[in-house]
Amino acid sequence: MRILVVEDDLHVARAVKRGLEAEGFAVDVALNGDDGRWMATENPYDAMVLDLMVPGVNGDVLCAELRAAGNWTPILMLTAHGSIDTEARALDNGADDFLAKPFSYVVLVARLRALLRRGQQKRPAVLKVGDLKLDPATHRVWRGDQEVSLTARQFSLLEFMMRRAGDVLSKAEILEHVWDFTFEGDPNIVEVYVRQLRKRIDEPFGCQSLQTVRLAGYRLDPVHMPNGQKTT
Template sequence: MPRVLVIEDDETTAREIVAELNVHGLQAEWVGDGRQGLTLALQNDYDLITLDRMLPGLDGIDVVAELRRAQVDTPVLMISALSDVDERVRGLRAGGDDYLTKPFAPDEMSARAEVLLRRRQPQAAQRLRVADLELDLVSHVAYRGGQPLTLLPTEYRLLEFLMRNSGQVLTRSMIFETVWGFHFDPGTNVIDVHIARLRRKIDGAGQTALIHTVRGTGYMLAARETTVTS
């Protein structure tokens, strides 16, 4: 699983970034201080770094410049509220690989992250497969038995999370916090509603059921049912 270091001092923004990266199968680690982020980046082999421009401890420009001086070639996605051209150019010239301005759409951030990861690992898989269910991570189109499926954005995110963790039981809390990006409310049925809609599209008549309910726990996507109930 690709590892991402998120260096961001705003907790709300950091949680949004981590949640979006997690749903796309990336393992994100968050730190809120520039100097601490630099230390972690120098000591660990991350696949990607998202870096806020203005940070306590050490500015984002200084962080990426120090990384490049230390010959750390990890792709860096700079994220900043400073949107003028001079600032973007400064960030890129300091060693950033891409520059995203705040406020940003989470799916644009994850798409930029995936592009940087593909540049570093051009042979990385671009499709997820479970039995005859496929998910194209580039076009964001799902196929069952070779036939395209029409998914809403949240359904796509939910299916991707299930497929990236196929064979594993995912609790409602895990699903809610990863796909929706905030803490689970035990009183909500939003997960069950979306699972039901996704089932109708994925598990058609005459097809082997792939989405299974684990009573009292959550859901699992698997080619064969064992100790679960649909």
């Protein structure tokens, strides 16, 4: 397995490289974000370890750029502060995991192995279906270039359906994922929210993306997007 480590602290970089090589990994090291960007785009890595604060392109920006370019190599982000906001930002920018400094080397290796078992899976930070775009981190939605205002529940419903675009989702599935197991109200609440969502994301734009499948449930259909655009 080939690992890229982007870390500007030479002592830390060398220690991580020696340790990972002792575990059987092949390790490349970049001491700044610009070199890290070049190496990440020119070489096929199985995982990356990115320090959040490095000279040049910082780890946050590099992670976001790689994800935007369709690079889904698992990324473990190293954060110096360990604050909740810092950790949340790392994950929102597309990182798969984070580790606060100072860290246990045993934990670093264990988390890397966990990421490698997971492999490269498409996990976009921003969801896109046709010209419909949803950013879970900022709770913003756009149809084309126009931003759409949604309530918290409408947003949750749309996010769930975008993550399962093309699938037929029953009322029970929607209730389970968008509400919770303690919900004891009328299941027809799903119909109400689907209708509300259509009025926000479809009707003003002449779209028919949110489909009702008779006796089965609902589907966000990428075929019924403007100009026949497909899921991306």
